[in-house]
Amino acid sequence: MKPRTPPLRRRTTINSTRSYILLASLLFLVLFSSTLVLFHSSLPTLSPASSTPPSLDDDVSTHDNPKSTTTITTKRSPQIQIEPIYCALPDPNHPHFNDNFCDCPDTSSDEPSTSACSKVKHSTFVCSARTQITIYSSRIDDSVCDCCDGSDEIHNNYVVCPNTCPSLRGEGFI
Numbered sequence: 001m002k003p004r005t006p007p008l009r010r011r012t013t014i015n016s017t018r019s020y021i022l023l024a025s026l027l028f029l030v031l032f033s034s035t036l037v038l039f040h041s042s043l044p045t046l047s048p049a050s051s052t053p054p055s056l057d058d059d060v061s062t063h064d065n066p067k068s069t070t071t072i073t074t075k076r077s078p079q080i081q082i083e084p085i086y087c088a089l090p091d092p093n094h095p096h097f098n099d100n101f102c103d104c105p106d107t108s109s110d111e112p113s114t115s116a117c118s119k120v121k122h123s124t125f126v127c128s129a130r131t132q133i134t135i136y137s138s139r140i141d142d143s144v145c146d147c148c149d150g151s152d153e154i155h156n157n158y159v160v161c162p163n164t165c166p167s168l169r170g171e172g173f174i
Contacts, residue, residue: 108137113151115140127151131165 087104096103097110104110108117108124117123118137125140127133127147135146141156148168150161 111137115155125152128165131168 087107087109090097090104090110092098094110098113100111100114100116102108102111102117102120104117108120111117112124112126112134115125115137118140120137123137124134125137127135128149128151131148133147135152139146140152143153143156143159145159145161146152147161148165149163153159153161
């Protein structure tokens, strides 16, 4: 008597199931990668010279040097002229001072109390006018209370910083 051979049909079913899974995975990867390419191509690009985030609601295509008359070209409006800002001696009463847009990317001196210049190397943030404590702008909204009044985490909805300034004032730090 001949030995029985296992049915081929079951093995074929297993192989076809694996083939379907492999084909579905391959199709998913192709669709996912094409979606990423389309999404990436629709994003606005910033040149390395202007790596700061734009403050306008429009998509900014160019942002010239703010030390001269600043010109911002957007997709919705041809050009908007902004009066010059003097980055060496910023005026606190100037309308572009602390407006949450880094107009002075070299020094970040126009944004001492916002996180707009946090990408600028060695830019600082002034915690409050009364304390004059400064921290690096990169430490803003990082979920760590660096300022005694909590002003560095004011836009972070997940952290509540207690005001410890009175205790520092009593110890002579402020």
